Amino acid sequence: RRGETARAAHWLEYMIEHHLSPDVVSFSTVIHACAKANDLAGAEQWLARMDSIGVQANSVTYNSVINACARASDLHRAESWMRRMETAGVHPGLLTYNSVINACAKAGDAQRAEHWLTVMREQSVDPDAISFSTVIHACIRANSPQQAARWLAEMVAVGEAPGGSCFSSVVQALAR
Secondary structure, eight states: OOOOHHHHHHHHHHHHHTTOOOOHHHHHHHHHHHHHTTOHHHHHHHHHHHHHTTOOOOHHHHHHHHHHHHHTTOHHHHHHHHHHHHHTTOOOOHHHHHHHHHHHHHHTOHHHHHHHHHHHHHTTOOOOHHHHHHHHHHHHHTTOHHHHHHHHHHHHHTTOOOOHHHHHHHHHHHHO
16 A cells, blocks of 8 residues: 555556556556546546456446546546446446545535435435435535535434534534
């Protein structure tokens, strides 16, 4: 966990150049490292490179790129990668939806965050405490404290345990 993305990328490039058959794990690791380093362009370039040599991306690969989009507050790209993931036949899971919801929250788009929480439920993916708290955060950022309170009530109703900071955030938003 040293964060040496450039060195990891160097060795992946070496594998490609020497026909050593890098696999989805090798690519996904470098893509994840790019995401952690806030290098969205690098993550996307490595996914394109992966595709160009015929290595099939998996959910970890797509989750890493979507997470990089969220870190960059680029909601439209996060949603675009979600669509590409589904088109490729890779089913989004809890982490995928949470990353897209996080991109919505960072963009201050509460309606899109609520949309994705609804979609995940329609796809039989159960939201967790992170899903709900991120939607609540999006509502607060969008200056919709009543919506935040509604989602907090929903979170409690379905048995997810909100942390104290979640309650405090809603209380503060309502009191403003």
